[in-house]
Amino acid sequence: MAVTLTITVDRDRCVGAGMCALTAPEVFDQDDEEGRVVVLDTEPAPAHQAAARHAAGLCPAAAITVTATDTTTHQQ
Amino acid sequence: MHDDPSANPAVPAPDLAQHSEPVTLPTDRRKGCPFDPPAELTQYRDEQPLRRLRFPDGHIGWLATGHSVCRAIMADARFSSRKELMHDPHMDIGDMEMPPAAPGEFLHMDEPQHGRYRKLLAGKFTVRRMRLLTERVEQVTADHLDAMEKAGTAVDLVSAFAKPIPAIMICELLGVPYQDRNSFQEQAATIFNSDNLDDKMAAYTAIQAYLTQLVAAKRTEPTDDILSDLTESDLTDEELIGVGFLVLAAGLDTTANMLGLGTFALLSNPDQLAALRSDPSLAGQAVEELLRYLTIADPMLRVALEDIEIDGRLIKAGEVIVVSLQAANRDPAKYPEPDRLDLHRKAIGHLAFGHGAHQCLGQQLARVEMSVAFPALLTRFPTLRLAVPPEEVPLRANPGIYGVQSLPVTWDKE
Numbered sequence: 001m002a003v004t005l006t007i008t009v010d011r012d013r014c015v016g017a018g019m020c021a022l023t024a025p026e027v028f029d030q031d032d033e034e035g036r037v038v039v040l041d042t043e044p045a046p047a048h049q050a051a052a053r054h055a056a057g058l059c060p061a062a063a064i065t066v067t068a069t070d071t072t073t074h075q076q
Numbered sequence: 077m078h079d080d081p082s083a084n085p086a087v088p089a090p091d092l093a094q095h096s097e098p099v100t101l102p103t104d105r106r107k108g109c110p111f112d113p114p115a116e117l118t119q120y121r122d123e124q125p126l127r128r129l130r131f132p133d134g135h136i137g138w139l140a141t142g143h144s145v146c147r148a149i150m151a152d153a154r155f156s157s158r159k160e161l162m163h164d165p166h167m168d169i170g171d172m173e174m175p176p177a178a179p180g181e182f183l184h185m186d187e188p189q190h191g192r193y194r195k196l197l198a199g200k201f202t203v204r205r206m207r208l209l210t211e212r213v214e215q216v217t218a219d220h221l222d223a224m225e226k227a228g229t230a231v232d233l234v235s236a237f238a239k240p241i242p243a244i245m246i247c248e249l250l251g252v253p254y255q256d257r258n259s260f261q262e263q264a265a266t267i268f269n270s271d272n273l274d275d276k277m278a279a280y281t282a283i284q285a286y287l288t289q290l291v292a293a294k295r296t297e298p299t300d301d302i303l304s305d306l307t308e309s310d311l312t313d314e315e316l317i318g319v320g321f322l323v324l325a326a327g328l329d330t331t332a333n334m335l336g337l338g339t340f341a342l343l344s345n346p347d348q349l350a351a352l353r354s355d356p357s358l359a360g361q362a363v364e365e366l367l368r369y370l371t372i373a374d375p376m377l378r379v380a381l382e383d384i385e386i387d388g389r390l391i392k393a394g395e396v397i398v399v400s401l402q403a404a405n406r407d408p409a410k411y412p413e414p415d416r417l418d419l420h421r422k423a424i425g426h427l428a429f430g431h432g433a434h435q436c437l438g439q440q441l442a443r444v445e446m447s448v449a450f451p452a453l454l455t456r457f458p459t460l461r462l463a464v465p466p467e468e469v470p471l472r473a474n475p476g477i478y479g480v481q482s483l484p485v486t487w488d489k490e
Contacts, residue, residue: 015194015433021204023424030199060432
């Protein structure tokens with residue numbers, strides 16, 4: 001089953017703790033001004049999906065939302 | 077006006093009789109178990125992760141000890157950090173009123189005041205910026221290991237290693253002349269730990285005077301550091317002094333204790349020490365496990381701003397909650413065999429840096445410092461060991477931040 005993860009963030013909630021950039025550096029970074037989350041990859045490849053989910057769970061401000069969509073195409 | 081809880085089916089029945097008696101906050105660790113939370117604290121968590129607590133001044137509040145309930149409380153903005161609403165869990169301060177947070181003391185503020193300060197600082201402590209300091213931390217660490225080698229075959233690891241490395245880093249970042257740190261550190265210790273009110277006031281005045289001249293100097297002659305950068309923000313001098321005090325005090329007294337107590341813990345767990353020494357790439361996850369296992373900054377305080385139902389209990393507005401992060405980080409519901417130091421464990425999700433909007437601002441700096449310092453120490457001194465029996469290592473009585481006062485160590489000359 002192929003799953004597409006879509007990452008959305010609420011930068012107003014973000015407190016710049018950096019848990020996301022620490023946990024999933026391929027998916028998240030922080031800006032240099034206020035340390036707030038920057039999404040590097042809104043649809044991370046399968047190799048980075050687990051880290052992205054972890055990062056969402058660890059966010060101290062619950063500022064990251066991960067939505068999974070099943071994108072399997074059924075062959076006839 | 078508050079709803080009658082009995083009218084709401086979502087609110088459970090009152091406490092079971094055997095659990096309704098408020099307890100007092102256990103603070104004494106068992107002899108011979110310097111790394112473990114007080115036994116009663118562990119027992120309370122296993123019985124009831126959220127229970128009634130009697131404060132020394134008579135206030136009946138709550139004690140949170142389970143991982144999930146502690147995390148939920150810390151994440152919930154309806155639980156306030158405002159100092160003036162708190163009751164002290166350690167002593168009865170009598171008729172003295174807790175003052176509200178001083179300007180810049182954003183640790184004890186809620187939104188939006190807290191966020192105004194935090195966003196000015198968070199960009200200075202990002203994962204990326206802190207990793208850029210790795211080389212500098214390596215250099216400072218190597219300098220201190222060199223000095224230890226030159227000193228002979230025995231030192232107090234706290235004064236030779238654990239304290240100076242994070243102190244140099246935070247002084248450089250903030251822009252505080254390193255030679256000034258000792259008097260600052262002494263005065264800060266007096267403010268936080270002394271029982272003598274006159275001494276406290278004198279130390280407070282001295283620190284204010286010191287930071288006042290430092291802020292003035294940064295305004296007239298800015299240098300490349302955080303305090304100088306902050307003079308370009310809308311913060312007043314008073315606020316800058318408050319922020320400077322908070323960041324400096326936090327930088328001097330936290331990682332230092334992790335390095336001291338952490339080394340003691342590693343020396344007391346030779347198999348874990350051997351694992352880290354033989355595989356320095358384990359450092360990142362070893363640091364997380366040491367953070368979980370030791371949880372030196374504890375407890376946290378929160379106060380309910382309204383009636384809040386959590387974990388099946390009703391916390392009333394005005395009730396203070398002691399959030400025990402050390403108990404939470406040893407919760408068997410979260411971590412199997414929680415009382416075992418296991419550097420191969422995935423300790424993610426620990427609450428050692430807190431959780432929620434106030435989660436430690438300097439955590440990424442602390443991670444870099446520890447990931448460098450622990451393996452460097454173990455690699456440089458393959459025969460490092462305690463120079464005294466473990467029960468003679470003096471532990472800190474500070475109720476806010478735990479650690480060792482000194483750590484006498486020795487090693488064989490090559």
